[in-house]
Amino acid sequence: MYATLSYDVSAGPTPIEELRKKILEVFADRATCDLLSDTFICEVQNTADYLALSRKLRKVGTDVDGQFQYVFTLHSAGAPLRSNAIFPKAKANDILDPGAEE
């Protein structure tokens, strides 16, 4: 399984750089996350793992009082990634479907 994060940050009491740092901290201990052009993707172990990440993201959103808007979506392993931008397919496939043969 993998999850995709689309987000928007806006100016406010929390500096943007500090906010970005908080977002990245949510995924800090994960080796299989990558920002592919306009889409941030992460491999997740299972639904519980996804929920844990989701809770952390929600906490970031609460802490910065509306400066962080996001959509965090769970996908089945191997499900196609929809993106309007160009991204490195090989790198994406490592996360989208780790068990698949090259």
Added chain:
Amino acid sequence: MRVRASLPIVLLLFSTVASAQDTSLVSRSGARPLVRPDGTYTFQHLPHSDLVFEGQIAPRILIVDSIGRATRNVLLESKAPIWGYQVSTTPMVKLRMFDQTSNPVRTPSYMPKATIQLARFRNRAPETDPDSEGFNRGPIEMWLIDVVPFGHHSNGQDGCLFTEEARNADGDCVEVTQAAVKTINKKDGSFSTNYIEAMAFYGRMTLDSDGAAAGDFATRFEWRAGVGIQLNPEGYVGGAIKPKLAERYGPTRILFGAMAARRDLWRCGRAAADTRFQYLTSKHPDVPALITQIEGACFPSGWGGAGLFLRFYSGQDYYNLGFTEKITRLQFGVTLQRDQLLGFRIKPV
């Protein structure tokens, strides 16, 4: 030699069918799940007899289902009970091939039936946060009403039930030989009954997300127990039980059933145990009132829903004209999975 070769061929054929079905051990939330189906089996037994093999073919054909929809709503925030129902039909056949001249399949049991199930699910998790893993682990409580409004059991024969009888000009079986104890005509004796059955079950399922579909928590362990009754009324549609059979067969039966199953135990994608008891009324004097059946099965991952089973059975023979005999057997063979482990959708995030 021909007889010895036939069993592996039969096993091979059944395993081919099994892999073709490719039934998943875990039902994805929203899919139409199999709950308490009869299962398909092919097996042998101990102590050894002149049986080549015994089989039960019982595909469940789902007609209407809302249990699948219910599994998408149980883990919502409210923790309110969710109801689902399912209407299905099962064209079940049981057969035994014997190691006799030309390997006859002597009078198979034809047992088609319709089934209506009503299920009530409720999330019993102590946690209240719908986004937490604890909330989604349940346990899920399930009440299940399983009703067979019409079931049929016959052997497709047209002879008289007893060897001492013959059909007269009107087609009725009349006694032609005097005998103190009548003998069942096992060659072409007619056996037929229609029944109504109802059982009520209570069970629980604990869930986790390892190996479950994306967005689902799936059953890791479940148990279920219930009681019910089976009635074989005279005059219940064509093919109903006749008085001569009713007084020997046990037309009213008290049923008890319990099961437990676990996902991913040792090499079994699904390991299951199932116990059933029946208490017979008005039965034949040669058979005990109690039927006991205890079964264990292992369904390895990657076998497409096929598995191995071991079953202890003791009590009245369930094979149509065998109803006057007590059998005690250890049965073993291959089977297609019965219940699917249910998957439940988490609250949409």
